[in-house]
Amino acid sequence: MKHYNITPSADMLAHLKRERIHDASRFIVGGAFADAHKNPRIAECGDGILRRWLLPLVLHSADYKEK
Numbered sequence: 001m002k003h004y005n006i007t008p009s010a011d012m013l014a015h016l017k018r019e020r021i022h023d024a025s026r027f028i029v030g031g032a033f034a035d036a037h038k039n040p041r042i043a044e045c046g047d048g049i050l051r052r053w054l055l056p057l058v059l060h061s062a063d064y065k066e067k
Contacts, residue, residue, distance in 0.1 A: 001007060008016075040052040 040054045042050055042052055045051050
């Protein structure tokens with residue numbers, strides 16, 4: 001608003017919200033979590049069986065009202 005001297009439109013606010021959500025998602029998914037998400041971990045469970053553990057990532061995207 002300071003730069004253009006007008007109030008941002010609803011479309012612009014929706015765009016900025018979407019960008020913020022995507023940037024936050026990139027931050028969360030990066031680094032060690034990305035490696036753990038792509039590569040399963042093998043661990044021995046309490047019953048003595050080796051199991052592969054995958055860390056699925058479920059992102060809830062509420063960008064659009066119709067979703």
